[in-house]
Amino acid sequence: MKLSTKGRYGTRALLDVALHQDNSPVQLKVIAQRQQISLHYLEHIIAPLLAAGLLRSTRGAYGGISLGKPPQEIVLSEVIQVLEGSITPVECVDDPNVCSRAHICVTRDVWTDVKKAMAGVLESITLQDLVERQKDKQKLESTMYYI
Amino acid sequence: MKLSTKGRYGTRALLDVALHQDNSPVQLKVIAQRQQISLHYLEHIIAPLLAAGLLRSTRGAYGGISLGKPPQEIVLSEVIQVLEGSITPVECVDDPNVCSRAHICVTRDVWTDVKKAMAGVLESITLQDLVERQKDKQKLESTMYYI
DNA sequence: GACTATGTCGATATATATGGTCTACAATAA
DNA sequence: TTATTGTAGACCATATATATCGACATAGTC
Numbered sequence: 001m002k003l004s005t006k007g008r009y010g011t012r013a014l015l016d017v018a019l020h021q022d023n024s025p026v027q028l029k030v031i032a033q034r035q036q037i038s039l040h041y042l043e044h045i046i047a048p049l050l051a052a053g054l055l056r057s058t059r060g061a062y063g064g065i066s067l068g069k070p071p072q073e074i075v076l077s078e079v080i081q082v083l084e085g086s087i088t089p090v091e092c093v094d095d096p097n098v099c100s101r102a103h104i105c106v107t108r109d110v111w112t113d114v115k116k117a118m119a120g121v122l123e124s125i126t127l128q129d130l131v132e133r134q135k136d137k138q139k140l141e142s143t144m145y146y147i
Numbered sequence: 148m149k150l151s152t153k154g155r156y157g158t159r160a161l162l163d164v165a166l167h168q169d170n171s172p173v174q175l176k177v178i179a180q181r182q183q184i185s186l187h188y189l190e191h192i193i194a195p196l197l198a199a200g201l202l203r204s205t206r207g208a209y210g211g212i213s214l215g216k217p218p219q220e221i222v223l224s225e226v227i228q229v230l231e232g233s234i235t236p237v238e239c240v241d242d243p244n245v246c247s248r249a250h251i252c253v254t255r256d257v258w259t260d261v262k263k264a265m266a267g268v269l270e271s272i273t274l275q276d277l278v279e280r281q282k283d284k285q286k287l288e289s290t291m292y293y294i
Numbered sequence: 295g296a297c298t299a300t301g302t303c304g305a306t307a308t309a310t311a312t313g314g315t316c317t318a319c320a321a322t323a324a
Numbered sequence: 325t326t327a328t329t330g331t332a333g334a335c336c337a338t339a340t341a342t343a344t345c346g347a348c349a350t351a352g353t354c
Contacts, residue, residue: 058301089148089149107155
């Protein structure tokens, strides 16, 4: 039940872009440095986010990537969906046909509830929420140093 | 974010035992057949459940396995914990020391919420609940055939 | 138009996890 | 003592995760 690095790095990359884009795109190289992710690996993680329209890219000098839509409209459930595939813990929850006993299986009902619980959390959080939380945390952090 | 066959098969095996033990243990071979799991593979899945005390084994002729405690006391969160390890989607949720930025990381807060949501579901369901649900389903199923 | 900065894409490599088989062995009931 | 059952652990094939590298496409700048 682990999230792979794709989901983790990808979410962090999106948040990085959201925090640092001021009318100009953010370079992959810079994100990689700031988030301590290998540049080449980051490219592979960015690709599906571009394809899904969550990010936009600009090639050439002074290029980079920027958000594909406003951070209020980027919901975490979609991010995870794009990077990890369906959030379901077990295939049969999405498609009963993969198992002949699906219609009478009570463990399937449990996995369905688990999926709903996870989806509920991820659907309730947008990138904008993360941006605000991050700013709050950094403010608190800098205050702490003065104590 | 997928559950491996260990978690799935193990849960089904436990339910199978709960449904079929009547004062006598259930043979691994029989569970394997009924649940369509390879016997040898099932042995590997049973082992940690025995070690955790969720199952008890009896060797020799007419041996088999039986529940290690009453089904009302077997909570699914423990089953999954034993079979899959911690339910956390990301290591840093359980142990902040694995990442130096854990204290200021907002994505970590998200994964923490996700873990809580999953745990909430799994902690609320016991093996006894599954037994009852299964019996209800089968009753409904047999009724359906008469319509 | 040449040059440079930057993202894109595909091939490849390595490590780890998954899912499973097989054999030898230990315990116990009949 | 023998047949029956679970136990333990070595072994293996495949898939997936986690990268790395190099060649290429595109877009600014001079």
